Every structure is written in structure tokens, then in C-alpha cells.
Amino acid sequence: MYDLKDKEMIFVFTGPDGSGRKTVANMAARTTLHMTGVISYTTRAKRPYETDGEDYHFISEDAFDVAKENGEFLEDVVINGCRYGIKEEDVRSKFAQKGCIYLVLNNEGADILKQLYGEKVIRIFIYADRSTVIERQQERGDNEAVIERHLSHYDRDMAYKKVCEHAFENYRLDHTAFEVTEIISNYLQLDLTTED
Structure with missing residues (x-):
């Protein structure tokens, strides 16, 4: 580890x-x-609006098995029958570039990292109400089956909010991003104020 x-x-x-x-x-x-x-890394199929290497690394079940057997994953989970994982070497190399890293994970992945690294992991919960989430998924081109699958665990996902260090309701993207940046800056003790 x-x-x-x-x-x-x-x-x-x-x-x-x-x-x-x-x-x-x-x-x-x-x-x-x-x-x-x-x-x-994930074994699920790439969606039309996604780019390999930017949204996820899309790999086969066999490639995932090999990486897991070789102990390459820092964490891996199964969601809706698809496998997801973060490679330890990717974490190591990103830390070599910057002082901190970020990941976008589901509850299970967030829990694994929290258990591994404790207070060094800050969970930032981003949420919107059910109708807004549906509308956004429709706008980006998710089909009804994908949306229904996501909504099947919406309530469980929302329940995770209470254990996260921070939570932000995301209705105005620029405002939410600004608030999140301020929180991160506080952890990193950065002064991001700019003069006009």
C-alpha cells in the first residue's frame, strides 16, 4: 500500500x-x-459522451483480473455488475507531480480509501435532488435503462452524505466549484485570493 x-x-x-x-x-x-x-479503471462499456483515458480507463474483464492478481489495485469494487478500481502506481505517480490528488468514487470506493488513510482522505459529497439528477443524465445522453439503474441506488447514495466531511448541493456549478475550492484551499493552507 x-x-x-x-x-x-x-x-x-x-x-x-x-x-x-x-x-x-x-x-x-x-x-x-x-x-x-x-x-x-472499469470493465463497463464506454458511453457515447465518454473518452477513454479521461473519464475512465476502459479495460476487459481479463485485464482487470490480471491487474487484481498482480496486486495493482489500491481499491476495487463492483457496481451494477461492473468492476472499478484505482491503481496504486497511478496514485504514486500523481503524487510525484502534485501535493494532493483527487478521485471521483462511489460510496464503497470512498470508504475503502478512508479506511486505508483515515484523516488524510477528505470526502466531498456533491448532490442534487432526484429530478435534477434525472434531467442532467438525460441531457448528457444516458438511456432510460442507465438512468433507472442509477436511480435504484439514489437514496442509498444520498444517505452517505451524513458521513462525509463536507457536502454541497450543486445547483449552480460555478458557485459550488468556488465553495469546494475554498474548502480544499483551507486544507492545503493556500491563499487563492486575487486582486482585481
């Missing part, structure tokens, strides 16, 4: 699918500059 150095931290963005967690994470990272993302 990768040992975090003194000033290294992991920010985990979690929440219901369609809440905007990945968009908020990316916006905060662009603003903070001291943070870089680690991309998960």
Missing part, C-alpha cells in the same frame, strides 16, 4: 450519479493547481 507523506492528501468527490461531482472536481482542480486527478 502506498504510504502518504506528511503533506499529501486525497480528496474524494462522491455523491449520486448526475450530481455533477466530476465536473465540480475538475473545476476545483483547475483552480487549485496543487491538485491532480487519478482516473479509475
Whole structure:
């Protein structure tokens, strides 16, 4: 297991699918500059709006099995019959570039990292109400079966909010990203104020 150095931290963005967690994470990272993302590996099929190597690393079941047998995953979970995992080497190499990293994970993945690294992991819960989540998934092109699958665990996802270190209702993306950036900056003790 990768040992975090003194000033290294992991920010985990979690929440219901369609809440905007990945968009908020990316916006905060662009603003903070001291943070870089680690991309998960998955066996699920790529959706039309996704890019391999940017949204996920899309790999076969066999490739996932080999990586797992070789002990390459820091954490791995099964969601809706598909496998997801974060490779330890990716975490190590990203920390070599920046002082902290961020990941976009579901509840199970967030829990695993929290158990591994304790207070070094800050969970940021991004959420929106059910109708907003449905609307966003429709806008990005998810089909009804995918949306229904996501909604089947919406309530369980929302229940995770109470154990996260921070939670943000995401209705105005720019506002949410600004609030998240301020929180991260406090952890990293950065002064991001700019003069007009």
C-alpha cells in the first residue's frame, strides 16, 4: 500500500450519479493547481459522451483480473455488475507531480480509501435532488435503462452524505466549484485570493 507523506492528501468527490461531482472536481482542480486527478479503471462499456483515458480507463474483464492478481489495485469494487478500481502506481505517480490528488468514487470506493488513510482522505459529497439528477443524465445522453439503474441506488447514495466531511448541493456549478475550492484551499493552507 502506498504510504502518504506528511503533506499529501486525497480528496474524494462522491455523491449520486448526475450530481455533477466530476465536473465540480475538475473545476476545483483547475483552480487549485496543487491538485491532480487519478482516473479509475472499469470493465463497463464506454458511453457515447465518454473518452477513454479521461473519464475512465476502459479495460476487459481479463485485464482487470490480471491487474487484481498482480496486486495493482489500491481499491476495487463492483457496481451494477461492473468492476472499478484505482491503481496504486497511478496514485504514486500523481503524487510525484502534485501535493494532493483527487478521485471521483462511489460510496464503497470512498470508504475503502478512508479506511486505508483515515484523516488524510477528505470526502466531498456533491448532490442534487432526484429530478435534477434525472434531467442532467438525460441531457448528457444516458438511456432510460442507465438512468433507472442509477436511480435504484439514489437514496442509498444520498444517505452517505451524513458521513462525509463536507457536502454541497450543486445547483449552480460555478458557485459550488468556488465553495469546494475554498474548502480544499483551507486544507492545503493556500491563499487563492486575487486582486482585481
